[in-house]
Amino acid sequence: MKNNFIYLLIFSLVVITVAEMIGFQFIPIGSFTLTLLPLVFAIILTMVLGIQFLRKGILKKVYSKENVSFSSKYLIFIMLPLMARYGADVAPKLEEILSIGWVFIIQELGNLGTVLIGLPIAILLGLRREAIGATLGIGREGELAYISEKYTLESKEGRGVLSIYIIGTLFGAIFFSLFAPILLSLGFDVRALAMASGVGSGSMMTAASSTLVATVPEMESTILAYASASQLLTSFLGTFTMVFLAAPLQQVMYKLMVRSDDKWNNQKQSTNM
Structure with missing residues (x-):
């Protein structure tokens, strides 16, 4: 489990780095402009690399049952700092928000x-x-x-x-x-x-x-x-x-x-x- 978790951590850092390198991508479609976030590319990369026939060697260890179970179980802890960020974003605009609270x-x-x-x-x-x-x-x-x-x-x-x-x-x-x-x-x-x-x-x-x-x-x-x-x-x-x-x-x-x-x-x- 410990070795597999290390592989998961390294894999996550690599995927995040690649997604950030790709950055924001703007795709014009007629009169619309679609904006693709680094988050989107991170999701696509992890989805593609998680396909069954690609899960060999290191990827097999990354997508092990233990890592998948760990990730789903402790996802909430990753979201806690994001919740704190929500509060920080709301505070400066609190008066404006309350004015249209209904x-x-x-x-x-x-x-x-x-x-x-x-x-x-x-x-x-x-x-x-x-x-x-x-x-x-x-x-x-x-x-x-x-x-x-x-x-x-x-x-x-x-x-x-x-x-x-x-x-x-x-x-x-x-x-x-x-x-x-x-x-x-x-x-x-x-x-x-x-x-x-x-x-x-x-x-x-x-x-x-x-x-x-x-x-x-x-x-x-x-x-x-x-x-x-x-x-x-x-x-x-x-x-x-x-x-x-x-x-x-x-x-x-x-x-x-x-x-x-x-x-x-x-x-x-x-x-x-």
């Missing part, structure tokens, strides 16, 4: 979008109990903890939330780093996009806000303050929204849609017979 609170209702939009799509795709875990939220630590406590991660609900957690970890930062500048090019206010960056995921928030800063560098302090405040609020209020609003709404919608879907399937089978 907007941040209203934004939390957006957490219901995964249920209102995601659950019907999941049911149509054929998911059942897995949809409970997959659509309760964006599959970050809060949803993971709630589902694991209520259903266990070995349940169908647990498999659903774990799938979204993994997908979000692999592709979330990439998606947000591309999506934020596209919306900015379409005319959305940079402050609104900065607020929308705080979705409850540190990596996704960092990716979105960093691309906004790269596009509008003169508003760096405002973007980081709004994004950090939104992230902190989502981490706090988002838990209550999930437990008291999203989860009950999801249960009601799930029962109604599954019952209707099963009834429609039975009628279809009867017609075919």
